[in-house]
Amino acid sequence: MTATSDGGQLRPGLWHTVNERYPGSMITKSDTVPLARLRRPLAESRLSFVSTAGVQPTGTLPFDVVHPVGDYSFRRVPSGAAPADLEIHQLKYPTDGAHRDLNVIFPIERLQELAREGVVGGLTDNFFSFIGYNMDPDLLERTLAEELAQAVADEQADLALLSPA
Amino acid sequence: MSLSHLRAAVTAGDDETLIRYVRLHVGDGDEAAGRREIDKAWIEALTVLLDMPVVDRAFVLDTLGTRDRATLAHLFFSLHFHLVQESGEWIHDGDL
Numbered sequence: 204m205t206a207t208s209d210g211g212q213l214r215p216g217l218w219h220t221v222n223e224r225y226p227g228s229m230i231t232k233s234d235t236v237p238l239a240r241l242r243r244p245l246a247e248s249r250l251s252f253v254s255t256a257g258v259q260p261t262g263t264l265p266f267d268v269v270h271p272v273g274d275y276s277f278r279r280v281p282s283g284a285a286p287a288d289l290e291i292h293q294l295k296y297p298t299d300g301a302h303r304d305l306n307v308i309f310p311i312e313r314l315q316e317l318a319r320e321g322v323v324g325g326l327t328d329n330f331f332s333f334i335g336y337n338m339d340p341d342l343l344e345r346t347l348a349e350e351l352a353q354a355v356a357d358e359q360a361d362l363a364l365l366s367p368a
Numbered sequence: 369m370s371l372s373h374l375r376a377a378v379t380a381g382d383d384e385t386l387i388r389y390v391r392l393h394v395g396d397g398d399e400a401a402g403r404r405e406i407d408k409a410w411i412e413a414l415t416v417l418l419d420m421p422v423v424d425r426a427f428v429l430d431t432l433g434t435r436d437r438a439t440l441a442h443l444f445f446s447l448h449f450h451l452v453q454e455s456g457e458w459i460h461d462g463d464l
Contacts (some may be wrong), residue, residue: 207417227392257462265464267442268449268462268463268464269445269446269449269464270442270445271389271390271393271445272371291462291463292462292463293463294396294460294461294462294463294464295396295461295463296459296461296462297461297462298462298463306454317391338370338371338374339370339371340370341371342371355376
Protein backbone atom coordinates (compact mmCIF):
# COMPACT_ATOMS: atom_id res chain seq x y z
CA MET A 204 0.00 0.00 0.00
CA THR A 205 1.25 3.45 -0.83
CA ALA A 206 2.44 5.56 2.06
CA THR A 207 0.31 8.47 3.19
CA SER A 208 1.07 12.15 3.03
CA ASP A 209 4.13 11.98 5.25
CA GLY A 210 6.31 13.56 2.64
CA GLY A 211 6.41 14.53 -0.98
CA GLN A 212 4.36 13.46 -3.93
CA LEU A 213 3.09 9.95 -3.55
CA ARG A 214 3.89 8.95 -7.11
CA PRO A 215 6.46 11.30 -8.61
CA GLY A 216 5.92 11.80 -12.30
CA LEU A 217 2.44 10.28 -12.30
CA TRP A 218 0.78 13.31 -13.76
CA HIS A 219 3.22 13.39 -16.65
CA THR A 220 2.13 9.94 -17.66
CA VAL A 221 -1.62 10.24 -17.24
CA ASN A 222 -2.19 11.16 -20.86
CA GLU A 223 0.15 8.46 -22.08
CA ARG A 224 -1.51 5.78 -19.96
CA TYR A 225 -5.07 6.94 -20.36
CA PRO A 226 -5.16 8.69 -23.75
CA GLY A 227 -8.36 10.55 -24.34
CA SER A 228 -9.49 10.34 -20.75
CA MET A 229 -8.99 13.99 -19.94
CA ILE A 230 -12.20 15.96 -20.27
CA THR A 231 -12.07 19.05 -22.42
CA LYS A 232 -15.01 21.32 -22.97
CA SER A 233 -15.42 24.20 -25.33
CA ASP A 234 -18.63 25.45 -23.76
CA THR A 235 -18.51 26.70 -20.19
CA VAL A 236 -21.13 27.80 -17.74
CA PRO A 237 -20.07 30.78 -15.66
CA LEU A 238 -20.08 30.40 -11.90
CA ALA A 239 -23.27 31.72 -10.35
CA ARG A 240 -22.95 34.65 -7.98
CA LEU A 241 -24.12 34.32 -4.38
CA ARG A 242 -27.59 35.73 -3.97
CA ARG A 243 -27.28 36.39 -0.25
CA PRO A 244 -24.49 36.78 2.30
CA LEU A 245 -22.54 33.65 3.20
CA ALA A 246 -23.84 33.79 6.77
CA GLU A 247 -27.37 33.48 5.40
CA SER A 248 -26.59 30.86 2.76
CA ARG A 249 -27.25 27.16 2.87
CA LEU A 250 -24.12 25.24 1.96
CA SER A 251 -23.92 21.87 0.26
CA PHE A 252 -20.84 19.73 -0.29
CA VAL A 253 -20.00 17.55 -3.30
CA SER A 254 -17.00 15.24 -3.16
CA THR A 255 -15.39 12.57 -5.34
CA ALA A 256 -14.02 10.85 -2.24
CA GLY A 257 -16.25 7.79 -2.44
CA VAL A 258 -17.60 8.45 1.07
CA GLN A 259 -20.95 6.91 1.87
CA PRO A 260 -23.12 5.97 4.84
CA THR A 261 -21.99 2.70 6.35
CA GLY A 262 -24.00 -0.20 5.05
CA THR A 263 -25.17 1.41 1.81
CA LEU A 264 -24.35 -0.25 -1.53
CA PRO A 265 -20.60 0.23 -2.02
CA PHE A 266 -19.41 2.25 -4.98
CA ASP A 267 -18.49 -0.02 -7.88
CA VAL A 268 -14.72 0.35 -7.75
CA VAL A 269 -13.98 -2.77 -9.79
CA HIS A 270 -15.94 -1.81 -12.91
CA PRO A 271 -13.47 -1.04 -15.71
CA VAL A 272 -15.53 1.88 -17.00
CA GLY A 273 -16.52 3.38 -13.67
CA ASP A 274 -19.53 4.02 -11.45
CA TYR A 275 -21.83 6.87 -12.44
CA SER A 276 -23.96 6.87 -9.32
CA PHE A 277 -23.77 9.13 -6.29
CA ARG A 278 -24.64 8.76 -2.63
CA ARG A 279 -26.37 11.14 -0.28
CA VAL A 280 -24.46 11.65 2.93
CA PRO A 281 -26.49 13.20 5.77
CA SER A 282 -24.77 16.47 6.67
CA GLY A 283 -25.32 15.76 10.37
CA ALA A 284 -23.56 12.38 10.22
CA ALA A 285 -20.55 11.55 12.35
CA PRO A 286 -17.44 10.17 10.67
CA ALA A 287 -18.07 6.87 12.45
CA ASP A 288 -21.31 6.58 10.46
CA LEU A 289 -19.46 6.78 7.16
CA GLU A 290 -17.12 4.59 5.13
CA ILE A 291 -14.99 4.92 2.01
CA HIS A 292 -15.13 2.76 -1.09
CA GLN A 293 -12.50 3.97 -3.54
CA LEU A 294 -9.38 2.35 -4.98
CA LYS A 295 -7.65 5.26 -6.61
CA TYR A 296 -6.36 7.41 -3.78
CA PRO A 297 -4.62 6.59 -0.49
CA THR A 298 -7.23 6.28 2.25
CA ASP A 299 -4.95 5.68 5.24
CA GLY A 300 -5.11 9.31 6.33
CA ALA A 301 -8.84 9.49 5.79
CA HIS A 302 -9.36 6.43 7.94
CA ARG A 303 -7.55 8.22 10.78
CA ASP A 304 -9.53 11.42 10.25
CA LEU A 305 -12.21 11.49 7.58
CA ASN A 306 -12.13 15.29 7.60
CA VAL A 307 -8.89 15.34 5.62
CA ILE A 308 -10.82 14.18 2.57
CA PHE A 309 -14.45 14.78 3.52
CA PRO A 310 -14.51 17.68 6.01
CA ILE A 311 -17.96 17.02 7.38
CA GLU A 312 -17.15 18.04 10.96
CA ARG A 313 -15.46 21.24 9.84
CA LEU A 314 -18.53 22.18 7.80
CA GLN A 315 -20.77 21.37 10.77
CA GLU A 316 -18.60 23.73 12.83
CA LEU A 317 -18.93 26.50 10.23
CA ALA A 318 -22.71 26.15 10.46
CA ARG A 319 -22.72 26.15 14.26
CA GLU A 320 -20.48 29.22 14.35
CA GLY A 321 -22.69 31.06 11.89
CA VAL A 322 -20.03 31.40 9.23
CA VAL A 323 -22.53 29.83 6.85
CA GLY A 324 -26.26 30.07 7.29
CA GLY A 325 -26.74 26.31 7.39
CA LEU A 326 -26.11 23.04 5.65
CA THR A 327 -28.27 21.14 3.22
CA ASP A 328 -29.76 18.04 4.80
CA ASN A 329 -27.50 15.91 2.62
CA PHE A 330 -24.05 16.18 1.16
CA PHE A 331 -23.07 14.22 -1.95
CA SER A 332 -20.32 11.83 -2.90
CA PHE A 333 -19.24 9.80 -5.91
CA ILE A 334 -16.03 8.23 -7.20
CA GLY A 335 -13.79 9.97 -9.69
CA TYR A 336 -12.64 7.01 -11.78
CA ASN A 337 -15.08 7.30 -14.68
CA MET A 338 -13.86 6.66 -18.20
CA ASP A 339 -16.86 7.94 -20.16
CA PRO A 340 -17.00 11.73 -19.86
CA ASP A 341 -20.16 11.92 -21.99
CA LEU A 342 -22.01 9.50 -19.73
CA LEU A 343 -20.63 11.35 -16.73
CA GLU A 344 -22.04 14.62 -17.97
CA ARG A 345 -25.35 13.16 -19.16
CA THR A 346 -26.18 11.20 -16.03
CA LEU A 347 -24.12 11.74 -12.93
CA ALA A 348 -23.48 15.46 -13.37
CA GLU A 349 -27.07 16.26 -14.33
CA GLU A 350 -28.61 14.12 -11.60
CA LEU A 351 -26.23 15.41 -8.98
CA ALA A 352 -26.83 19.04 -9.93
CA GLN A 353 -30.57 18.46 -9.67
CA ALA A 354 -30.17 16.76 -6.31
CA VAL A 355 -28.18 19.71 -4.97
CA ALA A 356 -30.79 22.13 -6.29
CA ASP A 357 -33.56 20.05 -4.69
CA GLU A 358 -31.81 20.53 -1.34
CA GLN A 359 -32.26 24.28 -1.82
CA ALA A 360 -28.55 24.94 -1.64
CA ASP A 361 -27.40 28.51 -2.06
CA LEU A 362 -23.85 27.40 -2.74
CA ALA A 363 -21.92 24.19 -3.09
CA LEU A 364 -18.39 23.34 -2.11
CA LEU A 365 -16.85 20.98 -4.70
CA SER A 366 -13.88 18.86 -3.72
CA PRO A 367 -11.90 16.28 -5.71
CA ALA A 368 -10.27 13.42 -3.84
CA MET B 369 -8.00 5.55 -22.15
CA SER B 370 -11.43 6.89 -22.77
CA LEU B 371 -14.37 4.69 -23.59
CA SER B 372 -14.32 5.88 -27.21
CA HIS B 373 -10.67 4.87 -27.45
CA LEU B 374 -11.53 1.39 -26.16
CA ARG B 375 -14.51 1.03 -28.47
CA ALA B 376 -12.30 1.94 -31.42
CA ALA B 377 -9.88 -0.75 -30.30
CA VAL B 378 -12.70 -3.32 -30.21
CA THR B 379 -13.76 -2.34 -33.73
CA ALA B 380 -10.19 -2.55 -35.00
CA GLY B 381 -9.52 -5.84 -33.25
CA ASP B 382 -6.72 -4.13 -31.35
CA ASP B 383 -6.47 -6.64 -28.52
CA GLU B 384 -3.19 -5.22 -27.25
CA THR B 385 -4.85 -1.90 -26.47
CA LEU B 386 -7.69 -3.69 -24.69
CA ILE B 387 -5.54 -5.94 -22.52
CA ARG B 388 -3.24 -3.03 -21.80
CA TYR B 389 -6.22 -1.15 -20.43
CA VAL B 390 -7.12 -4.09 -18.20
CA ARG B 391 -3.54 -4.17 -16.89
CA LEU B 392 -3.67 -0.44 -16.21
CA HIS B 393 -7.02 -0.78 -14.46
CA VAL B 394 -6.00 -3.60 -12.15
CA GLY B 395 -2.52 -2.12 -11.69
CA ASP B 396 -3.73 1.39 -10.79
CA GLY B 397 -2.10 2.92 -13.85
CA ASP B 398 1.04 0.77 -13.77
CA GLU B 399 1.00 -1.78 -16.59
CA ALA B 400 3.78 -3.95 -15.15
CA ALA B 401 2.00 -4.02 -11.80
CA GLY B 402 -1.19 -4.96 -13.61
CA ARG B 403 0.49 -7.98 -15.17
CA ARG B 404 1.63 -9.08 -11.72
CA GLU B 405 -1.83 -8.51 -10.28
CA ILE B 406 -3.45 -10.69 -12.96
CA ASP B 407 -0.92 -13.43 -12.26
CA LYS B 408 -1.49 -13.04 -8.52
CA ALA B 409 -5.25 -13.57 -8.90
CA TRP B 410 -4.77 -16.77 -10.90
CA ILE B 411 -2.15 -18.07 -8.48
CA GLU B 412 -4.48 -17.37 -5.56
CA ALA B 413 -7.34 -19.19 -7.30
CA LEU B 414 -5.13 -22.18 -8.08
CA THR B 415 -3.69 -22.30 -4.57
CA VAL B 416 -7.13 -22.34 -2.99
CA LEU B 417 -8.13 -25.36 -5.08
CA LEU B 418 -4.95 -27.43 -4.71
CA ASP B 419 -6.23 -29.45 -1.76
CA MET B 420 -9.52 -30.18 -3.46
CA PRO B 421 -11.83 -28.44 -0.96
CA VAL B 422 -15.55 -28.92 -1.43
CA VAL B 423 -16.91 -26.36 -3.86
CA ASP B 424 -20.49 -25.34 -4.51
CA ARG B 425 -20.60 -26.27 -8.17
CA ALA B 426 -24.37 -26.04 -8.23
CA PHE B 427 -24.03 -22.36 -7.34
CA VAL B 428 -21.37 -21.87 -9.99
CA LEU B 429 -23.34 -23.62 -12.72
CA ASP B 430 -26.55 -21.86 -11.76
CA THR B 431 -24.80 -18.49 -11.84
CA LEU B 432 -23.16 -19.15 -15.19
CA GLY B 433 -26.35 -20.52 -16.65
CA THR B 434 -28.82 -17.94 -15.43
CA ARG B 435 -27.04 -14.60 -15.22
CA ASP B 436 -26.51 -12.25 -18.14
CA ARG B 437 -23.13 -11.72 -19.77
CA ALA B 438 -22.67 -8.25 -18.30
CA THR B 439 -23.20 -9.51 -14.76
CA LEU B 440 -20.79 -12.37 -15.36
CA ALA B 441 -18.19 -10.02 -16.84
CA HIS B 442 -18.52 -7.81 -13.78
CA LEU B 443 -18.22 -10.88 -11.60
CA PHE B 444 -14.96 -11.68 -13.38
CA PHE B 445 -13.52 -8.29 -12.44
CA SER B 446 -14.96 -8.61 -8.93
CA LEU B 447 -13.35 -12.00 -8.46
CA HIS B 448 -10.00 -10.63 -9.61
CA PHE B 449 -10.01 -7.91 -6.94
CA HIS B 450 -11.46 -10.26 -4.34
CA LEU B 451 -8.77 -12.87 -4.92
CA VAL B 452 -5.89 -10.40 -4.83
CA GLN B 453 -7.29 -8.98 -1.61
CA GLU B 454 -7.56 -12.49 -0.18
CA SER B 455 -3.91 -13.08 -1.12
CA GLY B 456 -2.95 -10.53 1.52
CA GLU B 457 -0.81 -8.51 -0.86
CA TRP B 458 -2.86 -5.42 -1.62
CA ILE B 459 -1.18 -2.83 -3.82
CA HIS B 460 -4.09 -0.45 -4.17
CA ASP B 461 -4.28 2.85 -2.36
CA GLY B 462 -7.88 2.52 -1.26
CA ASP B 463 -10.51 -0.04 -0.42
CA LEU B 464 -13.08 -2.13 -2.29
